[in-house]
Amino acid sequence: MNDEQLDRLVDKLSLDQKVRLLTGATTWRTAAEPDLGLRAMVLSDGPAGVRGESWDERRTSALLPSASALGALWDEELLTELGRLLAAEAIRKGVHVVLAPTLNLHRSPLGGRHFECFSEDPELTGRTGAALVRGIQSQGVAATAKHFVANDSETDRLTVDVRVPDRVLREVYLAPFERAVEAGAWLVMAAYNRVNGTTMTASPLLGEVLKGHWGFDGVVVSDWAAVRATRETARAALDLAMPGPDSPWAGSLTDAVRAGEVPEPAVDDKVRRLLRLAARVGALGPHRPRTVPARAHRGHRALLRRTVAAASVLLRNHDDVLPLDPAALSTLAVIGAHAATPRTQGGGSAEVHPTGTVTPLDALRSALRGRARVVHVPGPALDVPPAPVTPDHCTDPRSGAPGVLVRLLDADGRELHAERRLSGRQLEPTLVAGAHTVEISALLRPTTTGTWTFGVAGFGRMTLRVDERTLLDAAFPRRTDDPAIVHVTPPLRTARTSLTSLRPVHVVARRELLPGDGRATVLAAAPPAPDTRAALAEAAAAAGGADAAVVFVGTTEHSEREGRDRTSLALDGAYDDLVRAVAAANPRTVVVVNSGGPVELPWRDRVAALLLGWFPGQEAGAGIADVLLGRAEPGGRLPTTWAARLADAPVTETRPTRGRLPYDEGLHVGYRAWLRTGREPAFWFGHGLGYTRWDYESVDGPTRATEGSPITLRVRLRNTGPRAGREVVQVYLARPGSTVDRPERWFAGYAAVRAEAGQRVTAEVVVEPRALRHWSTRDQEWRTELGTYRLLVGRSAGDVRCERPVTVTGAP
Incomplete structure (x- = not known):
């Protein structure tokens, strides 16, 4: 659908209708507008698989290796294939938008969300993410590059103000997102954190860099509950506030526009982008059922x-x-x-x-x-807290079938809803009108005599009983707004009691449901630990x-x-x-x-x-x-x-x-930091042995290159080991005597080759012009320093096998 068609649709909407479209209708759905032929779009986490709208252990998903594992692939063809699998899962679950890939960096080894990010290097992260984007969107499902930007650690992640110089931001932390936009990503997610004093949902980076310099024509969606103000975020280039139906935009954006505090053309641009996304994923215009490609399953x-x-x-x-x-x-x-x-x-x-x-x-x-x-x-x-109970050692006390019994009770303790579930971890127990208390109960058959540890997780008043013995009864107030803790991993409170092997006990955990405290409730148990x-x-x-x-x-x-x-x-x-x-x-x-x-x-x-x-x-x-x-x-x-x-x-x-x-x-x-300090790590970036050995025999390439042109290296190597194998040939750049701050060397490209035992093969590595450029803060544009660079070829950042100089000259 072209811009002229989109403009005509926007013109049909009142201001109230426009604003309604810009906040989610539910936690995972956007609003529909039947008069335009606009249907709701469903968004879903995440990088490891597509969950869908509900967190229910009975509704399973294909589970991919973690993003850090995908970062270890160094194989864009395989990554694109995995992207297609994610898209097939999305279609199967009625999802239009997959909230992946995560393009933040492994800046510190202590980062708690390492597993959800690809790499420490911006170039490898960008290539990996772009391949996944291409795979997802090849099936008409939208990918979301997140979390824009510098959301590289978890401590105080909702409020932390990351201070990062402009050049570093451009060359390191924004670079993977630029790759994703070039790959055609249809959404970018604005992060919780601040960067250089401004919350990302209101950051000028969204308009000036993402939509301006890069020409991004998709939707900028907030991280969930990241929008905390109306005017600042609406005047910025944020397009969609999630989740809904309540958000600062839903309550006051219309008033802000009418008061002249937010220009209506800015709202029109947001709606236009949302409609463009809907057209791309098949949620605008005549309804055509989406089908999962047979090969995907x-x-x-x-x-x-x-x-x-x-x-x-x-x-x-x-x-x-x-x-x-x-x-x-x-x-x-x-x-x-x-x-x-x-x-x-x-x-x-x-x-x-x-x-x-x-x-x-x-x-x-x-x-x-x-x-x-x-x-x-x-x-x-x-030495960890007890794990949620499972059907392996628990049965529903009502039916006797493996699992647990989950009940919703009113304020007087009367049952409103009951069902057998397969796990003691219930993040979204069925919510019914009048529900006051969540109860999880099970008959547990101990396999060991001794002191068992039980636990219940959640916020608010909670009780834990084992055969009518009350082990815990207290109120635990919520002291965080982090949705990952409130809705996914609430703190576990534990207590102990003695059990006898094979003598069943009735375990009951309850928690009161209070507004804002989430529904997540966990019943956990662990046997006595063996002597170490x-x-x-x-x-x-x-x-x-x-x-x-x-x-x-x-x-x-x-x-x-x-x-x-x-x-x-x-x-x-x-x-x-x-x-x-x-x-x-x-x-x-x-x-x-x-x-x-x-x-x-x-x-x-x-x-x-x-x-x-x-x-x-x-x-x-x-x-x-x-x-x-x-x-x-x-x-x-x-x-x-x-x-x-x-x-x-x-x-x-x-x-x-x-x-x-x-x-x-x-x-x-x-x-880069390790090279700068001269320290030796246990294992370098790029390291990996395989089951054979390789000799790097020669490297051929130009001695001179023109600014803005790619440089192609041909690396000749031989498999000297006993079996066929795959080698990842890596190229790094160095610029001795540079007039600007540079890493000692930086990753510039790679190529993977396969060879039989004894076979020679040539790897062709293309170093793109972007690898040589740097961001000029003074000129606010990219520059390429002319002169001689060293092209370093090796098996890792710390294992260089050969090198070749190249002199970069200005364009004629």
């Missing part, structure tokens, strides 16, 4: 399984212990709680309920059935009696999640002691790390192999088993530098001082 599990392997990063492989040869195994020890209950996704608004999860333990048992015995030892218990020394001894004994041992370690939902930054990179519980004990018992010890972001690995040189599996999504176990047993190569490369110790990391601060968080490191983020 036929092979989605295979695609996700392939992605797990492609994103896995082999950090260490001493004496080529990996891949394990199934024919040479009689007993395999699989150790650690994460083997049986892996973390498949990060915690927060991006969570979905997967269609099913393949665990590493189940996948290894299946793959080795009839060949080798798989022995599993969980190891020491993690005994658990370590059991693990060591299992490892000592096996041909090889695979130890699974990782973070928990309490250490990596939305709404809270991390305070340490150390693994939870006794994981370090577990790895040391197993490695001492078996020299063929492989460790698989199940985390969304960097963790400390103090024992990394003591183990034979070290594999990073990220949060791998629903096909976690299948893909990891493929890698461990050599069915697939670990294809990933690190999108972020990993420190040996937090104390070594050059940039760590996520906590504002008096409301401000200065980005004092400037351009020097990630590997």
Whole structure:
């Protein structure tokens, strides 16, 4: 639909009708306008999958590996394919807009939302995000580039004022969003935070840069509840305030326009953009049913399984212990709680309920059935709060079926609604008129005698009873406005009581529903923890009696999640002691790390192999088993530098001082900061081993280039290892003697190649003109410094194999 047609539609609307369209009709829907043929559009989180309008464990979704895993792919074709899968899921669930990708950076290793972001590098982040955008929108579903901009940590994220110089903002933090706009993104989400004193929903960056310099013609949507004022945000280039129906715009934008405080042409532009979006996603004009491409569902599990392997990063492989040869195994020890209950996704608004999860333990048992015995030892218990109860050990006290009973009660305790659910974590229990209390109850059959820990989560007055014994009865007021905490991860209150094995108990948790406190309610339980020394001894004994041992370690939902930054990179519980004990018992010890972001690995040189599996999504176990047993190569490369110790990391601060968080490191983020300080990390950006070896034989390219022209390098390399493999050839730039501040070197491009054992192959890497430019604050435009640059070719930011100079001259 062209602009002239859109203008005619806008002219048909009254001011009241226009304003009504600019605030969501519900939490996830926009308003409809039947007279225009405009239907409601449905928006949905998120990067790991498409949840839809409800948070219900019975309505499942395909669960992709975490965004940090996708950042490790370095494969834009595969990313585009994953984008198409997200679009197919959106169509299946009646969703028009997917709130992805997240284009914020891994600025500090302590960032709590690492798992939802791709990389520490703006170029890699931009390319990764753009590929995902292209895939999503190729099916007529809108992608949303978020969170614009500098929303790179969680501490005080609703109010923090990020202080970042103009040049750094342009070259580092805005750069991935510019890539997404060039890829055609139809929405951009304005973040909660401030940048240089102005809240992003009212920021001039929306108009001057996003819509002005970049020519963005789509919709700028607020993060949920990020609009806190009417006039400032409406005068800015924000277009859609979410959620609805209540927002500062809904209540007073019409009055502000009539009072001359907000020009009506600005409102018209917002409506025009919303109508353009509706036309793009099929919500304007004659209704045409959307269908899911058949190929999207036929092979989605295979695609996700392939992605797990492609994103896995082999950090260490001493004496080529990996891949394990199934024919040479009689007993395999699989150790650690994460083997049986892996973390498949990060915690927060991006969570979905997967269609099913393949665990590493189940996948290894299946793959080795009839060949080798798989022995599993969980190891020491993690020092974490109890988890929500599940159908594995609970039944609905009314029906006796696996699960829990959820009831809505009125103020007098009378039942208004009841249903069996599959989880003790109810984020959106069915809301009915007159509901005063949410109750979750279950018959729990203890598997262990001893002191059990129970918990209930939420805000307001809560009670917890076990067989009529009241363990908790108190009021817990809400002290935060963060929607991730109020609606997704409310604090858990715990109490303990003694239980006898196999003697069922009736557990009942209740919480009062108060306006503004959300509906999220959780009933949790945990058995008594085993003795740590005994658990370590059991693990060591299992490892000592096996041909090889695979130890699974990782973070928990309490250490990596939305709404809270991390305070340490150390693994939870006794994981370090577990790895040391197993490695001492078996020299063929492989460790698989199940985390969304960097963790400390103090024992990394003591183990034979070290594999990073990220949060791998629903096909976690299948893909990891493929890698461990050599069915697939670990294809990933690190999108972020990993420190040996937090104390070594050059940039760590996520906590504002008096409301401000200065980005004092400037351009020097990630590997750039490590190079500047001269420190050596545990593993560099770009690192990843694969299952073969490569010789870099030569690099060819021009010695001179004209300003504004691409530079093409041809890198000749040979697979010198024993099997076919994939190599990611990386190119970095350096500018000795530059007249402006520069990183020691910065990432400029890459190309992936595949070759059989012994085969030579040529990688062609194109360095785009943008890689050489810098933002002139004085001139407020991009400049390219003329002179000689060094083109550095290698396997990571810290492993340069060859280089070539190129002199950039002015255009004739």
